[in-house]
Amino acid sequence: xxxxxxxxxxxxxxxxxxxxxxxxxxxxxxxxxxxxxxxxxxxxxxxxxxxxxxxxxxxxxxxxxxxxxxxxxxxxxxxxxxxxxxxxxxxxxxxxxxxxxxxxxxxxxxxxxxxxxxxxxxxxxxxxxxxxxxxxxxxxxxxxxxxxxxxxxxxxxxxxxxxxxxxxxxxxxxxxxxxxxxxxxxxxxxxxxxxxxxxxxxxxxxxxxxxxxxxxxxxxxxxxxxxxxxxxxxxxxxxxxxxxxxxxxxxxxxxxxxxxxxxxxxxxxxxxxxxxxxxxxxxx
Numbered sequence: 001x002x003x004x005x006x007x008x009x010x011x012x013x014x015x016x017x018x019x020x021x022x023x024x025x026x027x028x029x030x031x032x033x034x035x036x037x038x039x040x041x042x043x044x045x046x047x048x049x050x051x052x053x054x055x056x057x058x059x060x061x062x063x064x065x066x067x068x069x070x071x072x073x074x075x076x077x078x079x080x081x082x083x084x085x086x087x088x089x090x091x092x093x094x095x096x097x098x099x100x101x102x103x104x105x106x107x108x109x110x111x112x113x114x115x116x117x118x119x120x121x122x123x124x125x126x127x128x129x130x131x132x133x134x135x136x137x138x139x140x141x142x143x144x145x146x147x148x149x150x151x152x153x154x155x156x157x158x159x160x161x162x163x164x165x166x167x168x169x170x171x172x173x174x175x176x177x178x179x180x181x182x183x184x185x186x187x188x189x190x191x192x193x194x195x196x197x198x199x200x201x202x203x204x205x206x207x208x209x210x211x212x213x214x215x216x217x218x219x220x221x222x223x224x225x226x227x228x229x230x231x232x233x234x235x236x237x238x239x240x241x242x243x244x245x246x247x248x249x250x251x252x253x254x255x256x257x258x259x260x261x262x263x264x265x266x267x268x269x270x271x272x273x274x275x276x277x278x279x280x281x282x283x284x
Contacts, residue, residue, distance in 0.1 A: 011046040019058040022075045031197045037172035049089045056080045061093035065164030069097035071104040072282035101265035105281040119262040124239040130253035132227025145181035163268040180226040196223040202232030208277030213243040216276040236278040244276040
């Protein structure tokens with residue numbers, strides 16, 4: 001039953017900044033410029049819960065294409081938890097995505113609650129933390145992705161790693177301020193790409209997709225070199241990709257956080273052996 005004076009509606013673009021601030025307070029370390037890309041992915045897919053006009057709860061329920069959705073930013077302000085406000089906005093998010101396969105990256109201690117809503121664990125994502133900087137000689141196979149003429153090629157490659165259309169999101173993601181987007185070619189074809197962006201703390205690499213572990217490492221080192229010397233860097237790796245875990249450990253990165261990648265509906269058949277870094281825990 002709806003609580004008196006509790007209303008749930010779509011967020012404005014400015015209200016997404018509130019949700020990102022809450023995510024930062026939870027220790028999730030969102031990117032400084034994520035909000036515009038998130039909102040552009042689905043302007044109707046961000047919900048806010050208001051108690052007498054005070055924002056107290058949030059969730060994102062972003063639609064991609066015709067068949068997939070992703071939940072994130074499921075946060076209730078601490079003083080309003082365990083009062084029934086969270087489950088109402090959770091149900092509103094599920095209702096918005098009805099009829100789609102739905103993914104999420106949930107904190108581990110909430111897995112059982114997500115299972116009660118029909119979600120099943122696919123694998124864990126492990127956040128590794130390391131140190132930026134270092135020298136890397138950019139060879140002719142590595143290229144900046146800022147050239148708009150390259151976008152069709154980037155999008156065609158990205159589609160291999162994501163269940164449905166995220167073109168609008170991707171256009172924004174690879175062109176964020178204070179970020180670096182790099183691709184790598186093999187035999188004249190795009191064989192991997194990655195993005196380094198500035199976070200509330202340090203720099204985050206995501207996505208990191210590549211056809212082989214060797215190409216992933218080249219991209220990783222090139223992106224790492226674009227972060228300031230000594231700055232923290234973060235890479236979110238699917239635990240099921242042992243080569244991604246080996247890459248993080250080989251470069252002296254340590255475990256900082258983990259999530260449970262879960263799906264309701266049929267789990268997408270994605271090439272996780274070529275997925276070395278998750279784009280973002282909030283939107284997939």
